[in-house]
Amino acid sequence: MRIGQMLLRAGVINETQLKEALRRQREKGGRLGSHLIELGYVSEEKLVEFLSKQLEVPGVVLSGYPLDRDTLNIITPDLAQKYEVVPLKREGKVLHVAMVNPLDVFAADEIRFRTGYEVKPYVAAERSIKKILEEHYKTRAMEEEVMEEMELSEIEMMEEEEETVAGDLAAEAAAGPVVKYVNYLLRSAVEKRASDLHIEPYEKEVRVRFRIDGILHEQKPPPYKLHKAIVSRLKVMAKLKVQEKRLPQDGRFEARINGKRIDFRISTVPTLFGEKVAIRILDRSQVSFDLRQLGFEEEALKHFLKALKNPFGIILVTGPTGSGKTTTLYAALNEINDPGINITTAEDPVEYSLMGINQLQVNESIGLTFASALRAYLRQDPDVIMVGEIRDKETTEIAIRAALTGHLVLSTVHTNTAAATITRLINMGVEPFLIASTLILVVSQRLLRKVCEHCKVKHDISDEELIKLGFDPERLRGKLYKGTGCPKCENTGYRGRTGIFEVLPVTQRIKSLILDRATDDEIEQAAVEEGMITLREAAIRKALAGITDIYEVARETTLR
Known part of the structure; x- marks a missing residue:
């Protein structure tokens, strides 16, 4: 019986799924099982189980299998590619081999002749074998060619x-x-x-x-x-x-x-x-410059979009290196980009070219700093200015001057929270009244790895472990997900990333606290009382939605 019919009869897949996989097979070639796995209709484990029954040979799941480089090298790249085989282990004079077609006697004979080992065949998923052939044998063949030439x-x-x-x-x-x-x-x-x-x-x-x-x-x-x-x-x-x-x-x-x-x-x-x-x-x-695709909670996004409609003022995005700040700024500029306004940027470096936006790359070795670029841009009739990073008092003061003279300024600062950004500016020596009169919004952000959709399962985590990680079991019990690892995610359980955001609008209450030189905690408490979603809360919501797992939440956020 064909493998598709076996899976259908066992209720593993339905008629519609089988037809879709067969259609893809006709268009792209390859084996039906590979398309079923790719479409997410069947797991590698289940496919191998049924292939083993169909062919009456033992099966092996290669995802996560501990392959040994010395064993892999027993079979030459040309032989491995020719028959789509992967050596698994040696036992005396017997070589255990994963094969796409374990009934191929010509393959077994040639492997025996070329290696001197008797062959014990196993059936494995075609896509997993091809992945190993790509990763190991193509690299090895290239290395050997390099060594020879x-x-x-x-x-x-x-x-x-x-x-x-x-x-x-x-x-x-x-x-x-x-x-x-x-x-x-x-x-x-x-x-x-x-x-x-x-x-x-x-x-x-x-x-x-x-x-x-x-x-x-x-x-x-x-x-x-x-x-x-x-x-x-x-x-x-x-x-x-x-x-x-x-x-x-x-x-x-x-x-x-x-x-x-x-x-x-x-x-x-x-x-x-x-x-x-x-x-x-x-x-x-691989990058989206659409604010609606970055991971903002609905209320946080509304605050950000409202801030971008201001004709003047300062919007700051904060977070550690690699947290996606530049992507957020680019998405913000993309949101307001219009032929009717003049948008200019000073960046270090310019990461992506944006149509309709004048971008400048700073070069401190020749004196072209963020501050000097900002000063020059003020003479260029700008409506919106994006400065890659506010690093010092001079750049901050020029940004404030630009905001006070009718320009919208966007930039980044290296702080851990939205509230800490305000006290950071004060510590730079900027007068609180200048901050209160120009700052519109602060966005703090992180990136969380997303659970792989192809291997996502319910995560039965104990209350004790949740408490140890700093979470409330009552809220999370039975509602979490994790990835088990599959070829799509390189067996990590994660594929792609999403942002979490802490958006702090500078309201009248926040302005009063700035003028009073309030602490980070006081500003944050007031913002939360006014509805701000903290990074921790935003991350927990992502976990409850099955977008990420609880370990990512613990890794990227802290309990405050």
């Missing part, structure tokens, strides 16, 4: 190269091995939705990590001896000085990956064992 002369030629890189990376597949490896690395980072890529040299190895949804994940590393060549290639792409290895350097380059134009910002620094590279990946398709 890389000569010192080639490295020297690369260091003298002055080419421009802005084309399609895939079109360079016939280029040198290091070029191909770097292209593969960049493409892999983009496909895995990484925001940053780190290449870190140590005494005897190189570590490669991708930051995905705010957390660093280790990747398969290249051979140690290729580190210098890889760094040289990246420097060439960013038009940096290849020979300069003693000083930090910054640069950028663009490339087209999978039809999308991606911006890469590269930073190199000398470390004990060589140059460390960090690359920020800016993929416009």
